[in-house]
Amino acid sequence: MNRPESLEKLKSEEFDICIIGAGASGAGCALDAVLRGYKVALIDKKDFAAETSSRSTKLIHGGVRYLEQAFKKLDFAQLKQVRHGLEERHIVLKNAPHLARPLALMTPVSSWIEGLYFKIGLQIYDAFATNDTLPKSKWLTKKEVLAKIPTLDSRKLHSGVLYYDGQLDDARYCLAIVQSTAEAGGTVANYMEVNGFGRDTLGKLNVVNATDTRSGAQCAIRAKLVINCTGPFADHIRLLANPLLSERLRPSKGVHVVLPAATLNSEYAMLIPKTSDGRVVFAIPFEGATMIGTTDTDYGDVSSEPTLNESEKKYLADTLNPYLAKPIKLEELKAGFGGLRPLLAADPVKSTKSLVRDHEVETDEKSGLISLLGGKWTTYRLMAKDTIDEADRFFSKNNSCTTDSCILAGGENFSSESWHQLATTYDLPEDISRHLTKKYGSRAGKVAALTVNDNSLKTRLLAELSYIQAEAIYTIRHEMAMTLRDFFARRIRLEITGWNETLKALPVVADLMARELEWSGDQKQREISEYRDLIMKFISDAKSV
Template sequence: MNRTTSLARLQNELFDICIIGAGASGAGCALDAVLRGYKVALIDKKDFASETSSRSTKLIHGGVRYLEQAFKKLDFAQLKQVRHGLEERHIVLKNAPHLARPLALMTPVSSWIEGLYFKIGLSLYDTFATNDTLPKSKWLSKKEVLEKIPTLDRKKLHSGVLYYDGQLDDARYCLALAQSASENGAAVANYVEVNGFEKEENGKVNAVRAKDAISGNAITIRTKLVINCTGPFSDHVRLMANAALSERLRPSKGVHLSLPYHTLNSEYAMLIPKTSDGRVVFAIPFEGATMIGTTDTECDEINREPTLNHAEREYLAATLNPYLAKPIDPKEIRAGFGGLRPLLAADPSKSTKSLVRDHEVEVDEASGLISLLGGKWTTYRLMAKDTLDEADKVLGDAKDCRTADYVLAGGENYRAKSWQDIQAKYALPEDISRHLVLKYGSRAPQVALLAQEDNALKERLSPHYPYIRAEVVYTVRNEMVVAPRDFLARRIRLEITDWNETLNSLPVVADLMARELSWTDEEKTRYADAYAEEIGKFISDAR
């Protein structure tokens, strides 16, 4: 992906479809649209997946909680959501095998009655997953549970129910969607902020007015159709196109915190079925850390980045502590992050916890704007398909969706053991070789080659992690990294697992980016200082 080339195309070409928002839904729509033969533009006011789509619990699932609510409340909308999620789960796993994989989740129980309840529920969950090959749920003995998660409190533990869902690196999966769209002809650019629309005499939108957030230059994108995929910010774009529309979204804030891997000391994740507010919470191994989340609170301040605060930190720790032999030491908390769910609310009296994570495609007859509202990561592809089916109707040309079997960038000819080839050919340590293959898939040799050509690029960014300097150079050249946070938060995920090491790595990352992007010393200092200030705020908010 070349940002300069894309910006020139955005300014000078006529597009069939311009998609605003390059999160999971927008990037998914861009890939679907370009595979249908449309001429597509994809833009985002920040980086790819910079908001909700990089701040999930990293699960590909139908939703165990939704299934429970469906039967308890006879809520068939929840049941439909579970079915859709489980139907899509195997596609998400299959289409990017380097970025998504099966995940074993343990549900600890304190009595045989509780164990029977969860075994029946998770067996029902299994029956809805008809299209994949994940193992079925099992009821395990206390001994078997402790063999898999040795840090649990054996005194309170009776047994456990094991089941399987999927896990993904959400930010990089979204990037792979955007890359795939770009490689199939879409004009893709980050840091392009929309500030208005131009319309024909009949009121239909025919151009997007925007600004390059890096240079400040104005851009006018001429297009036959606009699709709004801005998640929790969708109402802002809808009202920009048609001020007469009513607001549709009820954003909800969810936060996660990151602890050392030894908190669970396991590659098994854990579902905590009992919380003080009636939700379920997950503790999941991710990138060498144990990640705990999520919360659910009403959020009205959507223009301010959601962060982990002290009360949320205490809530999550208090939720996990009863299951651990040794309680969490607050000093061990390494990082945290927050995100906004774009929940659809027909009934304003309902709490956000009771709202279904379903989606809706809205076509505004007055402006012609199509908005994809609601939804969740697991069903991104179905959401995009529904949206492009509506776009077909508007543009008058029904076309087949081809995304179900499309292998994403980096997944081509992927082999899980190809890290051994990287290790042997490029003389890189095992942990670095494994990391490169899991992040870049079949394109990992391109990163390794940079390190081979320049020994300085073989060096680690942090002695505690497998990230190397060559990745900075590669991502600037190939993945449209524009700012240090793009790299540290979304390309390698260090920001969400370890704030201190993010700060320690920042000077080297800024130096390498300055060299690649021809920054002046003043520009380098400005980028680095601004990001360090952001991390400092995150640390302060969590105290």
């Protein structure tokens, strides 16, 4: 992943396929296409997974709520979505074992009738998961539940139903797909914003005009086929290709709050089945913190980043607090984040929470643009398969999809115990070795190796955390990190788990990035100021309605 080399290729070569949008769906399409033998370009106007794909609930799941709705409303579209999700779940877990793992989720219940209801429902959920090895659901006693999540209020607890789904580091998982695409021969570049298209004599797209937003340089990318994978922003690209198309998307905002790990004091996650608006909410351990979410509200202005506000904080706190022995206080908030779901809306009257998270592959006959619309993280690979099957039809080919068996970058020969060797070889503390192994998988040694000739790179970014300076250098050289936010938000995830910690570590990371990327003194100060202002805005927005 060398950005200057990629930019040169984008300018000088012709591609079979240019994919716009490098979130989960776009990266998935790029990997599938390059493995089928196509010459592929993958670009994004921001960083890889900068939008929806880094702001999920971090679950790999079929959707227990969708299953409930399917039976309550006899909605077979919901049932199909659950089946697809559970079919894909084991593949997502298998293909990047360093970034995805099984997660135990507890559903507290207040009576035996409620317990029976959830036990039956989750047994059906288990039955749909025919291809994986996750443990089956169990109905646990009150004592067993409290042993696993000791912060629950024992006075309101009757028992609990335990079940399993998967958890992933969404931004780094997407990055691993992008890395795998590049290593298989694809050309990938972030910070390339599309501003128009060139067309052949029949009006079909054959050039993607883009601007390198880091330098301002223009680039005309020649491609035989263009695929739009821009999630909640897909209508913008569709209308740029053909202004006569009608809008298809109904973006929905979902936010999460992040609280101290002591909130649950457990490795177990929690599903809250009763909320004031009929949704389910999750409380999940993630990166040494507790993440609670999500909400679901209409969001019309996709040009502005969705942020957390006071009323959303209060909703999530009010949803969790009835289950806790010691209610959380809003001032305990460590961080929060918002994201947009790319929901397809056939019915503009329906609430967003009732819309199915399924996907559709659309081909515009006038421009030739293929758009992948809708979907969710768990089914990204299936979404990509359907899209590249359509690309095969365009090229009159019938290639096989092999992404189900493609181990992603960092997953090759991965062992969760390899941190022992890392600690011994590079004289690193256990917590740092475990952290590097979890984040970079079988490539953790490449990060640690940077410290051999520069021992200062072993220095922690913050004394109380496991991140080290070598990671900033590695992510620039090998993961195309271009900005402070790329590093903090998506390479190490500190932005979404601790705003104050991010601000504290900002100066030292800025020094490292300035040196590596050859920023001038003015640019370094500008990068620091812009990112600090953004974090301060998040903090301010979280205190206002």
